[in-house]
Amino acid sequence: xxxxxxxxAQAISPAEMHILVSRTGLVLNPGQLADLVLAWxxxxxxIGSLPRERPFADxxxxxxxxxxxALSPRPARGPxxxxxxxxxxxxxxxxxTAATTKAGANTATAKVKTAAKRLVAASTRIASKAAGAKRKxxxxxxxx
Amino acid sequence: xxxxxxxxxxxxxxxxxxxxxxxxxxxxxxxxxxxIETANPKLNAYxxxxxxxxxxxxxxxERAVMAGRKGSLLGIPLAYKDIYETAGVRTTAHSRxxxxxxxxxxxxTVRRLHEAGAxxxxxxxxxxxxxxxxxxxxxxxxxxxxxxxxRFTGGSSSGSGAAVAGGLxxxxxxxxxxxxxxxxxxxxxxxxxxxxxGLVSRRGVIPLAPSLDTAGPMAWTARDCAIMLDTLAGHDPxxxxxxxxxxxxxxxxxxVPLKGLRVGFLRRFHEHDVPGTPEMLRMMAQAAATxxxxxxxxxxxxxxxxxxxxxxxxxxxxAEAYALHEATLKTRLADYSRVFxxxxxxxxxxxxxxxxxxxxxxxxxIAAVAALFQKFDVLISAPVTGAAPTLAExxxxxxxxxxxxxxxxxxxxxxxxxxxxGFSATGLPLGLEIMGPAWGDATVxxxxxxxxxxxxxxxxxxxx
Numbered sequence: 001x002x003x004x005x006x007x008x009a010q011a012i013s014p015a016e017m018h019i020l021v022s023r024t025g026l027v028l029n030p031g032q033l034a035d036l037v038l039a040w041x042x043x044x045x046x047i048g049s050l051p052r053e054r055p056f057a058d059x060x061x062x063x064x065x066x067x068x069x070a071l072s073p074r075p076a077r078g079p080x081x082x083x084x085x086x087x088x089x090x091x092x093x094x095x096x097t098a099a100t101t102k103a104g105a106n107t108a109t110a111k112v113k114t115a116a117k118r119l120v121a122a123s124t125r126i127a128s129k130a131a132g133a134k135r136k137x138x139x140x141x142x143x144x
Numbered sequence: 145x146x147x148x149x150x151x152x153x154x155x156x157x158x159x160x161x162x163x164x165x166x167x168x169x170x171x172x173x174x175x176x177x178x179x180i181e182t183a184n185p186k187l188n189a190y191x192x193x194x195x196x197x198x199x200x201x202x203x204x205x206e207r208a209v210m211a212g213r214k215g216s217l218l219g220i221p222l223a224y225k226d227i228y229e230t231a232g233v234r235t236t237a238h239s240r241x242x243x244x245x246x247x248x249x250x251x252x253t254v255r256r257l258h259e260a261g262a263x264x265x266x267x268x269x270x271x272x273x274x275x276x277x278x279x280x281x282x283x284x285x286x287x288x289x290x291x292x293x294x295r296f297t298g299g300s301s302s303g304s305g306a307a308v309a310g311g312l313x314x315x316x317x318x319x320x321x322x323x324x325x326x327x328x329x330x331x332x333x334x335x336x337x338x339x340x341x342g343l344v345s346r347r348g349v350i351p352l353a354p355s356l357d358t359a360g361p362m363a364w365t366a367r368d369c370a371i372m373l374d375t376l377a378g379h380d381p382x383x384x385x386x387x388x389x390x391x392x393x394x395x396x397x398x399x400v401p402l403k404g405l406r407v408g409f410l411r412r413f414h415e416h417d418v419p420g421t422p423e424m425l426r427m428m429a430q431a432a433a434t435x436x437x438x439x440x441x442x443x444x445x446x447x448x449x450x451x452x453x454x455x456x457x458x459x460x461x462x463a464e465a466y467a468l469h470e471a472t473l474k475t476r477l478a479d480y481s482r483v484f485x486x487x488x489x490x491x492x493x494x495x496x497x498x499x500x501x502x503x504x505x506x507x508x509x510i511a512a513v514a515a516l517f518q519k520f521d522v523l524i525s526a527p528v529t530g531a532a533p534t535l536a537e538x539x540x541x542x543x544x545x546x547x548x549x550x551x552x553x554x555x556x557x558x559x560x561x562x563x564x565x566g567f568s569a570t571g572l573p574l575g576l577e578i579m580g581p582a583w584g585d586a587t588v589x590x591x592x593x594x595x596x597x598x599x600x601x602x603x604x605x606x607x608x
Contacts (some may be wrong), residue, residue: 019538020493021493024470024492024493026473026474026477026492027477028477028489032477032485035482035485035486035489035540036485036486036489036490036493039487039489039490040487040490040493040539041490042490043462043490043493043494043539043544045460046454046455046459047455047456047459047494047498047501047502049452049455050456050459050501050502050505051456051496051501051505051508052501054504075321089473093153096489110337134317
């Protein structure tokens with residue numbers, strides 16, 4: 001792919017540098033400004049070397065990876081933890097969800113969605129059981 | 145045990161002796177502290193020596209050994225680059241900015257090492273916030289290379305390289321964003337592993353550029369790095385970049401012979417892109433021949449030019465480092481070193497579109513490297529162009545003006561290690577870099593281990 005230098009990466013005038021620095025909010029003395037001019041020339045050259053021509057659709061690299069529920073930072077306790085175990089069992093190993101290819105990432109996303117649905121279902125089942133367990137003794141007491 | 149020999153034990157040797165109750169962790173730690181007292185003024189490797197804590201930990205380790213506890217790091221004296229947070233122990237990032245910073249918690253990696261019974265000797269020099277470069281306008285002087293104290297250690301894990309090579313610690317923690325573990329490993333003649341991103345937790349490690357930062361072990365041998373990695377690797381749910389992969393038994397995995405391994409030789413990198421010295425070229429050719437002798441199938445391999453990886457890495461590092469430091473730069477600009485300012489301030493001028501263009505290009509380069517690993521199990525290359533330059537030769541703008549060969553692995557998000565590949569005519573170490581596919585850390589360590597065994601480079605220690 002051709003790598004044409006971008007306009008913004010070409011040599012910069014002192015006036016332009018002052019404008020750029022003023023936008024950063026930094027207050028530089030003349031020595032610091034001179035150092036920055038030299039450093040920026042190097043960085044601008046690197047920026048100019050980056051390829052720019054890409055299809056619009058080719059933009060998946062900037063996505064975030066969301067951890068599946070089984071890997072949530074704060075493991076839940078009680079019924080929710082049981083539900084999380086059920087999800088972990090249902091979903092495959094965490095290593096598999098960490099696939100680095102785009103296809104792998106799509107598969108991982110699908111797995112997370114499925115796991116999330118199962119988590120909701122399992123939580124509901126467990127919550128119902130817990131509620132039922134609480135209600136039963138109360139019912140017996142009433143009979144007595 | 146003779147005190148003079150103790151600092152030069154490898155972690156594996158010391159661990160075996162401690163487990164057999166033939167070496168006392170207290171005696172070993174005392175010998176290291178004595179060595180630090182006499183040698184550190186020549187190397188400036190340590191910013192802080194935690195003598196009392198070390199002796200307390202060593203006594204606890206000794207009691208544990210006597211009670212029958214086993215562990216490959218039990219009673220092993222280590223030290224940490226001063227960007228690793230340590231509970232109750234000053235953590236400065238070698239900067240005036242954090243002169244009074246005393247963290248409340250240990251970094252996850254430090255916690256794991258301490259849980260395994262390792263003994264912390266102290267905090268090690270770095271380039272300011274892991275990027276600056278050797279600077280003389282900071283509260284501490286730059287570290288010096290044990291092979292020749294007028295020479296550069298490489299950086300930014302400069303103190304880690306100097307301490308391990310000089311016998312001031314049996315192992316150390318470093319960090320690597322563009323080569324900061326592997327460059328000191330190359331110049332100081334030790335082993336250093338930049339693991340696959342996500343394998344080792346970065347929680348509690350002061351960041352430089354979070355999308356490229358990795359934490360990893362540095363030690364005298366690849367085997368010692370593997371032993372450290374056995375403890376360091378593992379999922380940390382509180383580090384969003386940490387990945388839940390099953391931890392490997394790296395120390396065991398390295399023993400598997402190399403016969404049949406497919407090795408790609410990235411010859412063009414050091415012969416054309418960033419030309420090495422004649423003795424570096426000879427060493428690389430010899431390294432390829434050695435791997436062939438070990439049963440590997442070695443063929444030339446080609447990747448995009450080093451300058452392409454370098455541009456992506458530099459832009460991302462500058463932009464992310466500036467973003468992290470922006471608030472402090474506005475209020476305490478003069479407290480940073482000149483080298484740091486030169487390397488980071490330009491990041492404030494990088495447009496969002498340029499930063500994203502760099503990240504997009506990174507995805508292409510990751511794919512190119514991953515594709516090459518369909519054909520090869522590991523890639524070998526030169527991490528540097530030759531032996532360590534002198535400190536006087538270092539320029540503040542080196543970070544931009546000279547492409548770093550090591551940045552390839554950071555941008556490609558693959559594991560990579562440097563081992564001592566050989567020596568120059570003047571007796572200075574020359575590094576050999578070994579890259580593997582993502583999660584191929586065990587294979588990388590295995591190649592490093594067998595190479596060290598075959599070449600005997602671990603028999604020579606610096607005298608200073």
